[in-house]
Amino acid sequence: MKQKKIPMRSCVVTREKLPKKELIRVVRTPEGNIIIDESGKSNGRGAYLKRDLEVIKKAQKSKILNRTLEVEVPDEIFAELENMIK
Numbered sequence: 001m002k003q004k005k006i007p008m009r010s011c012v013v014t015r016e017k018l019p020k021k022e023l024i025r026v027v028r029t030p031e032g033n034i035i036i037d038e039s040g041k042s043n044g045r046g047a048y049l050k051r052d053l054e055v056i057k058k059a060q061k062s063k064i065l066n067r068t069l070e071v072e073v074p075d076e077i078f079a080e081l082e083n084m085i086k
Helices: 053-062 064-069 075-085
Strands: 008-010 017-019 023-028 034-037 045-050
Touching (some): 023 064, 045 064, 053 075
16 A cells, blocks of 8 residues: 655754644634644745744744744744643
8 A cells, every 4th residue: 555645844943844733823814814733725925933942932032933924923922832831
């Protein structure tokens, strides 16, 4: 039987290539809202983050999500990401 291909994505902070399931997707919707996409299928520009508190804190400090999504990411999103990991 043929093995199913595992989709790989890059974390925007660490630049590591990991299976899509091991990452969290943050999306800027076409309306300009920022959401955490748990299904991995929402419309909009997405950025992937590794499921690690250190990575979330580094992303917030370096404002890398702001550059990747081309919009200001509110602190509530980072708080929600930290709660998801804990």
